[in-house]
Amino acid sequence: MSEKVIGLFKDIVAAFDLSSPLRVFLLVVDIALVAVIIYYIYTLIRQTRAFQIFKGIAILLGLLAVSELLNLTILKFILTNFLTYGMILIIIVFQPELRSALEKLGRRNISQFFDFDDKIRDKQVVSEIVKAVEIMSLKKIGALIVIEQSTKINDIVREGVDLSAKVSSELVQTIFNPRTPLHDGAIIIENNEIKAAKCVLPLASENIVPKNVGTRHRAAIGVSEVSDALVIVVSEETGTISFVEDGKMKRDLTGEKLTSILLRSFDNNRERIKVAKAKDKLAKGKEKDKNK
Numbered sequence: 001m002s003e004k005v006i007g008l009f010k011d012i013v014a015a016f017d018l019s020s021p022l023r024v025f026l027l028v029v030d031i032a033l034v035a036v037i038i039y040y041i042y043t044l045i046r047q048t049r050a051f052q053i054f055k056g057i058a059i060l061l062g063l064l065a066v067s068e069l070l071n072l073t074i075l076k077f078i079l080t081n082f083l084t085y086g087m088i089l090i091i092i093v094f095q096p097e098l099r100s101a102l103e104k105l106g107r108r109n110i111s112q113f114f115d116f117d118d119k120i121r122d123k124q125v126v127s128e129i130v131k132a133v134e135i136m137s138l139k140k141i142g143a144l145i146v147i148e149q150s151t152k153i154n155d156i157v158r159e160g161v162d163l164s165a166k167v168s169s170e171l172v173q174t175i176f177n178p179r180t181p182l183h184d185g186a187i188i189i190e191n192n193e194i195k196a197a198k199c200v201l202p203l204a205s206e207n208i209v210p211k212n213v214g215t216r217h218r219a220a221i222g223v224s225e226v227s228d229a230l231v232i233v234v235s236e237e238t239g240t241i242s243f244v245e246d247g248k249m250k251r252d253l254t255g256e257k258l259t260s261i262l263l264r265s266f267d268n269n270r271e272r273i274k275v276a277k278a279k280d281k282l283a284k285g286k287e288k289d290k291n292k
Contacts, residue, residue: 132172134255142236143176144186151227160196220244
């Protein structure tokens with residue numbers, strides 16, 4: 001077994017030819033491209049049924065490596081044949097997912113492909129939210145949408161109806177349709193996902209809320225006072241779109257203005273998270289130095 005392990009390491013070292021600066025540069029480029037491809041495949045399949053299959057394949061590959069090292073002949077024979085013919089079967093079974101992935105790849109431009117942060121997803125989620133809000137505004141359908149930021153509001157989420165669903169304009173409109181049982185209350189969006197619906201929010205005191213607004217607006221201000229959540233309100237009476245943050249309300253918004261506000265708020269929140277993580281890392285480093 002030790003000889004096989006040593007031989008495996010020798011093969012790996014031989015693959016990493018570092019005999020010249022050019023070879024080092026090409027090796028770095030090679031590793032970077034492989035990482036990009038793996039990440040891109042992961043983002044495409046992580047919300048599909050194919051993801052579980054790929055996890056299973058990864059486990060089988062691990063077992064195959066173990067069988068190779070321990071010279072487990074029968075297990076190695078079974079796994080080798082299964083993976084050989086099983087890959088063909090997987091391609092046939094998951095043809096729709098593979099076709100969809102290739103179509104998505106073809107529609108993306110270079111800047112989108114190399115954008116590894118969540119800005120693209122933020123734009124997609126904001127687009128779906130604003131589309132739903134504009135339609136509900138025209139139809140005068142009341143709505144209350146809470147977007148969780150760094151401050152967790154798990155107690156409010158637990159009181160609602162769990163959904164854990166992808167954000168889409170159609171789903172948001174369906175939830176707030178007066179004929180559905182979930183329309184009364186707020187929906188909570190967490191990590192670009194509709195976490196719960198029919199959530200009851202704390203109400204702001206009447207003396208700090210304008211007299212001409214209703215319960216939805218009071219609830220929006222109330223939750224924004226106890227957290228850094230972003231809240232969108234559609235008035236059932238007038239169809240007016242309002243945005244609430246830090247207890248402050250902006251009213252009579254257009255879809256374009258709401259989009260701009262949400263994207264800016266998302267960016268600001270991500271910057272706050274980065275700064276907080278950097279400070280936490282620095283504090284931990286100082287603590288380790290003290291302990292030394």
